[in-house]
Amino acid sequence: MSTPTTSFGREAAAAVSRSKNEPAWLVAWREEAGELASRLELPNPEKMPLARWTLDQYGTSRPGTPVSSTADLPAAIAGLLPEDTQGALIVQHNSSVIYTRLSNELKAQGVVLTSLEEAARTHEQLVRDHLMTEYKQDEHKLAAVHAALWNGGVFLYVPRNVDIEFPIQALLFADDAEATFMPHILIVADTNSRVSFVEQAASLLDGEGKELLHNSAVEIFAKAGAHVRYAAVHHMDAGVVDVAYRRAVLANDARVEWIVGDLHNGNTLTDTKSLLKGNGSTSDTKIISVGTGSQRMSLTTGAVHFGKSSESDMVTRAVMKEEATAIINGITKIEHGATKANGQQTERVLMLSPKARGDANPILLIDEDDVKAGHAASVGQVNAEQVYYLMSRGVSRKEAERLIIHGFLDPVVSEIPLAGLREQLHSILERKLG
Numbered sequence: 001m002s003t004p005t006t007s008f009g010r011e012a013a014a015a016v017s018r019s020k021n022e023p024a025w026l027v028a029w030r031e032e033a034g035e036l037a038s039r040l041e042l043p044n045p046e047k048m049p050l051a052r053w054t055l056d057q058y059g060t061s062r063p064g065t066p067v068s069s070t071a072d073l074p075a076a077i078a079g080l081l082p083e084d085t086q087g088a089l090i091v092q093h094n095s096s097v098i099y100t101r102l103s104n105e106l107k108a109q110g111v112v113l114t115s116l117e118e119a120a121r122t123h124e125q126l127v128r129d130h131l132m133t134e135y136k137q138d139e140h141k142l143a144a145v146h147a148a149l150w151n152g153g154v155f156l157y158v159p160r161n162v163d164i165e166f167p168i169q170a171l172l173f174a175d176d177a178e179a180t181f182m183p184h185i186l187i188v189a190d191t192n193s194r195v196s197f198v199e200q201a202a203s204l205l206d207g208e209g210k211e212l213l214h215n216s217a218v219e220i221f222a223k224a225g226a227h228v229r230y231a232a233v234h235h236m237d238a239g240v241v242d243v244a245y246r247r248a249v250l251a252n253d254a255r256v257e258w259i260v261g262d263l264h265n266g267n268t269l270t271d272t273k274s275l276l277k278g279n280g281s282t283s284d285t286k287i288i289s290v291g292t293g294s295q296r297m298s299l300t301t302g303a304v305h306f307g308k309s310s311e312s313d314m315v316t317r318a319v320m321k322e323e324a325t326a327i328i329n330g331i332t333k334i335e336h337g338a339t340k341a342n343g344q345q346t347e348r349v350l351m352l353s354p355k356a357r358g359d360a361n362p363i364l365l366i367d368e369d370d371v372k373a374g375h376a377a378s379v380g381q382v383n384a385e386q387v388y389y390l391m392s393r394g395v396s397r398k399e400a401e402r403l404i405i406h407g408f409l410d411p412v413v414s415e416i417p418l419a420g421l422r423e424q425l426h427s428i429l430e431r432k433l434g
Helices: 010-019 024-037 104-108 116-122 124-130 141-149 384-391 397-413 419-433
Strands: 089-093 096-101 112-114 154-158 168-174 184-189 194-203 212-222 227-235 240-250 255-262 268-276 282-291 296-305 311-320 325-334 342-351 357-366 372-380
Touching (some): 024 141, 096 112, 112 116, 116 124, 116 154, 116 184, 168 212, 184 194, 184 227, 194 212, 194 419, 227 240, 227 419, 240 255, 240 282, 255 268, 255 296, 255 397, 268 311, 282 296, 282 397, 296 311, 296 342, 311 397, 325 372, 342 357, 342 397, 357 372, 397 419
Parallel strands (some): 154 184, 168 194, 184 212, 194 227, 227 255, 240 268, 268 296, 282 311, 296 325
Antiparallel strands (some): 112 154
């Protein structure tokens, strides 16, 4: 299905906002986004004709039922929670957040964890100062639609000098194909704070041929000296189109780590970018993906260096099966004045079928002389010598290939900061790799 260019507008966006009794500033903000959505074009990722995807399934607001404890969560959601949930937790079911847990100790330190919809009322200035200031609503049609319709979502504020010991967990779950499912995660980590955040996006659509659009966004603002580790695992049904734009903005000496498992079963468009605005800021991005069936995937990672002595490293590893296609772009940009910057990237694609396709496109854009930058890219099949070595020691060919593939992906899997989620990730990989 192609996506109409005039299927959504100002009036519809305002009506949705007013129906949720949102503050006046947000109604006007969504109105503007609705107007943009009616006239902007879709993004144009290389070799990926998005007009053929089902991207106009905006749905309607279908809030979940709020609960007071994890014991009251729907069984399908409870089954996705890792056992090690001693840290903070927030759960979105379809179009709304239904559960939030934050310890009194963290509350006393000034930590805020709530739905983004609630934060727009209770922490208006923080939200207005940061919401979609880096992933802008006029970037393209999908961004405008997201700005007009985002719902539920997560707002996390970590005050100055606060070090959160356990990961903050967010579970975003959809089981209604008619629901609007467009969460926005906004994280503000103040000066010298430290936090790990784990996002899991999952779905369970009942019936064949069900389709859903997951049009999501993440924005991280790491102030001076802050350290944010962000891990995400997406594993939704084949009928879900997964759109995920992620942005991090780093001040002086700040650090962000992206650890992403794009293990979704349907078409995927992701764009993960760090903007290293501060001197001495660092970004480390690790992404894995497994494509099966006739999946189409566009995976872009980026780092833009503004600050002096800033460093970025990006690693993407993808495994393609059957007739899956992945276009993997790595973009390192070093702006004029970012002296002593160092930007490195690696893209590797492993193809398990003659009909699978993987394109790795490393791109370096350098506007400064006194810098370091490098890239490496490879596309190929499972190493025959490695298979032979393992088989010579009594391992079957199938098991040898399985071990090699898991070893290929392990540098990212092992970085997930929750043991329970790492185990889930291994199970998802086993299912996808067969």
